[in-house]
Amino acid sequence: MTITVGGDLTTPGNSSEEITLDDLFDVDYETSDLDTLDNGDFVLCVNGDPTSSSVKVNDVTVDRSEATKSSKMLTFTSDMLVQGETSTMAIEDLNPEWQLKNNDIPEDVIDLEYADDIQHNDVVQRLETEGNTKGVILKKGLRFTFPSYLQVALTDAFTSQWFALSQVNGQTVMTLKNDYRLSSSGADWKVNINRIYFKSTGNVTVPAGEGFLVATANTKAKVLFNVEIPVDGDVAVKAQDFPAGSSEVNFRLVSHVVSNEMAMGRVRAKVNPDIDFTVSEVTIEDLPDFLTDNDVNADLTNPQVLLRVNNQSEVDVNLQAELHSYKEGNKLQTVVLGTDINTVNSKTIRLKASTENLLCISPLNENVPNGYTWVQVENLPDLIRTIPDLIKVENVEAKVLQQFYTVELGVNKEVHTDYDLNAPLEFGKEFSIVYKDTLDGWSEDIEKYEMKELEVSLSAINRIPLNLDLSAMAIDAQGHVMDDVLVETDGFIAAGTKTEPNTKVLTFTLKKKDGTRIKNLDGLILRLDGKAFRGEDQSQSDTWESQTLNASQTLKLDDLKLRIKGGVTMDLN
Structure with a gap:
């Protein structure tokens, strides 16, 4: 037997603990290339395998x-x-x-x-x-x-x-x-x-x-x-x-x-020997979904390539190369490292003879590790704006500077190379990420109800330095998206900080597209689009100061309530 009851029904509010970004992103630090520094700042860390090349001048x-x-x-x-x-x-x-x-x-x-x-x-x-x-x-x-x-x-x-x-x-x-x-x-x-x-x-x-x-x-x-x-x-x-x-x-x-x-x-x-200078490719693995979505724009402020080259030869070498990023086999970006041998400026890479050369390749001359020489590559952030799964070093040109050296002839001199890519999630004004989460288990409260309209409200407390746009899709008890259910929301939460959070009550309204009643609803899939700026905020971007995602920053979704509007049909069998 079924009956229809008029009026609105409201479930009691549910509260949750504050969710840290560490918990929200659910990073497996044992396998992931995403890590945290001692202060909790997230950083993308990728290590290249050591390689060896040789330099030999013929007899x-x-x-x-x-x-x-x-x-x-x-x-x-x-x-x-x-x-x-x-x-x-x-x-x-x-x-x-x-x-x-x-x-x-x-x-x-x-x-x-x-x-x-x-x-x-x-x-x-x-x-x-x-x-x-x-x-x-x-x-x-x-x-x-x-x-x-x-x-x-x-x-x-x-x-x-x-x-x-x-x-x-x-x-x-x-x-x-x-x-x-x-x-x-x-x-x-x-x-x-x-x-x-x-x-x-x-x-x-x-x-x-x-x-x-x-x-x-x-x-x-x-x-x-x-x-x-x-x-x-x-x-x-x-x-x-x-x-x-x-x-x-x-x-x-x-x-x-x-x-x-x-x-x-x-x-x-x-001398001008042929130098077969090789640098390993690197794969980027096991990143959380919020960095791998195709809509992500990782506008990182100052990623660094820490290049270590132990040049055991007697000659100084000018290095120029291209970094290529790939995702799922498709080339994304190309970034040029170094300059031609006749150019000397902040972008030039010179590998000194009989020396372990330590080079910090980055857009900004900031936070350069002790002992490293800064090499400027202004567009290095473009390489990982869409997070790749593979980075290759290609079209390497290693040329000896044309000056006199004391050289052993006919002897192979080794050049050992390895490098790291360190990219703190310190982001610029175009930065955006995508995060998805599921709110489900509602069928325990409303499994017997068929409803014309459901209003979901919750209080969001944002201590993350990103503006969050929330959208949602309805799912049934089997976790399938209910394409025939329209979800309307005003789900925008302004960026906050640990000390100055932004709080907003968000409302999601669910209706059937054809005007009939909703059945078998179990929850929502939430999509959070985190952006440094929304479109209407771009005029303020000139005053932007870079921000960093930290594992201890939090988002709290509090006081979740379900309000069934316009009456319900109840199955009493």
Whole structure:
């Protein structure tokens, strides 16, 4: 049996505890990328995985080389003998021209000042005779003179026994310490080249057209030295060196210079190696619904990318890259980091050599962590205005600054990178979020009623610094939306603070769209649109000061009442 009763019915009011944003958002901090600071402020924290790259400048070598030169003819006669040894004669025109060269320098070597730590750096200088003598006396003081651009040393024991090194006008001179009898089989003297200068500097003179010849539009870079090592001094002949039955000796001194292929271990150079600089992508996971709704506008004031780059190479690197944000496979925004290598300003990213570089990339030079250098990216908030689920670092261009560095050649030097995205929910004037909640269980009070109109009233106390617009949809006991029920409301609550909340009584009126009675109503799905400004408030936005969402901010929905208007039909079965 059913009966219809006229008049209005009202259920008693229900009160609730104040709901903190922490409870309202129901964040699972174990898995979510949303976290809170010690003071309760919400912050989006995303960590990139560490990555490694390498920097290597290719080897530079000079080719194997040899040269031979003979002196002018020397003639000694027996009437020159005094106590078994002739008087001396000067060596003339003994200056072999020996080349150091390489016509195929790697393209990543732009210019060279000098090279040292040279591998296979020994040079053999052989002296022998050419003629009818059985031997010759090299007189004390005989000299080999090396050009100033070659820094040489003595490490060979035999050579060190007989020769000493000295510096004369910037050149290295190897001087014979005592008379030495050079037999007809000759002798080898060895020196080591410890450094090669490719440019004139100080006491070092590199002849024009020699040294390091930089690349041109039509030629590759090359190394070329026409090295003269003159041998000068005096020689004599002993009586036993004359051929049998002869009163005359005729011979030439022959200088033969040989070097193997030399590898430059360390250079002072301008270089431009290819740098495969990699930075990991990051996923943003397990965020509460209020940040992931497509209507959210996360107008965050000062998100920060904290970039840490341990550059173990010897070169300074300019970094430019793009950050791309994606949601459900669709690209959202692109933000450029850094500047081109020729631009230097607050946006430039420079990774210093042999240093752990700590960079805070953000729109504002505020709250920069200790030890970090601020890099300005004004539009970084655009990257996460719609909260993405994936951020990629793409189109990375890492270029070495063109200045001279001391570089080990052929050695991989590691560059280790990791970064965090820290975005406090400190919002600007365009910030908006969407939150949904359900008020249900009403069927226990009104399950037997069929009603023409239901008025739902509640008192809202807002201590959240957002203007809240509330809208609602009716649901049945199975949780299904009742599309045929119209819900009208004036559900706006102005922003409040902890100390100055805003309070308002909100009213929701429910009617069937076709004018019939409502059946099986169990509750409402509430949608809260939180905005820094509503449309009509934009004129006041110039005075806006950024606000921060905090876990302890509260919203209280109090004194919930259901008022059935215009009579009810009751099922008494």
